[in-house]
Amino acid sequence: MLADPMLPTPYRVTRVIRDTHDVFTLECAPPSASPAFAFAPGQFNMLYHFGVGEVPVSVSGDPGRAEALIHTIRAVGTVTNALQRVRRGDAIGVRGPFGNGWPLASTKGDDVVLVAGGIGLAPLRPVLYRLLAEREHYGKIVLLYGTRSPADILYARELEHWRARFDIDVQLSVDRADANWRGNVGVVTTLFERVKFDPLNTTAFVCGPEVMMRFAIVELERRGVADERIYLSMERNMKCAVGLCGRCQYGPSFVCRHGPVFRHDAVRRLFSAREV
Secondary structure, eight states, rough: SSSTSSOOOEEEEEEEEEESSSSEEEEEOTTTSSSSOOOOOOOEEEEEEETTTEEEBBOOOOOOTTTTTEEEEOSSSSSHHHHTTTTTTOOEEEEOOOOSSOOOOOGSSSSSEEEEEGGGHHHHHHHHHHHTTTTGSSOOHHHHHSSSGGGGGGGGHHHHHHTTTTOOOOEEEESSOOTTTTTTSOOOGGGGGGOOGGGGGEEEEEEEEEHHHHHHHHHOOOOOOGGGGGEEEOOOOSSSSSOOOOHHHTTTTTTHHHOSEEEEHHHHHHHHHHTO
């Protein structure tokens, strides 16, 4: 954690990757005098575009690769649109890391099912890095990933690399196919029928649009996964990241402090209320 959590540290942009028409990835390096950036999969940073503002973004890089800080961002507002215009060598401000992470330590020995929708794969990407780096400590690893179209698939080369392995089951689906798509067509929950896992010994991590997460939870519970073994990454309008402003209050919790990862049984009542 930074000495002053309200003070952004300037990081230098070392690489800009255009992932899709509205999603991009920034790779950044810390100031030379700063220590290597350490984070837990699932945590987020506040990224600051000087003169414009800041926005919360999950870290999407490899926790074992300390020399690069990586964020995958969708351009949907003033700050994110400004960030997509930065170039190599530019500086952005970084505050963090904030929040909790996915409970990887407590899932050792379990089958792990990851369900991602759209850019929801970005917060789960560090989980995949850790699971595969410590592959011998986990049972089956399943990734179910759905996007709007083939053109919206993130990390396509990595996905193909993971699919080529024999120790992880990667399934993809798109809502709308094009003439070149040969995979599954339909919402991400249609992929459950393609995979096998032990529901009594499974932990599930879910991240994506809330409507997608609701249906994924229904399918996981229908398959027999216990409510307390399902974890969600929640997105709310986080401004201060330290629980002072109250903008991200979620019932008795603040997403920036007590999340963004929540166990489903702890937020079931709130999560089922669409107005929250």
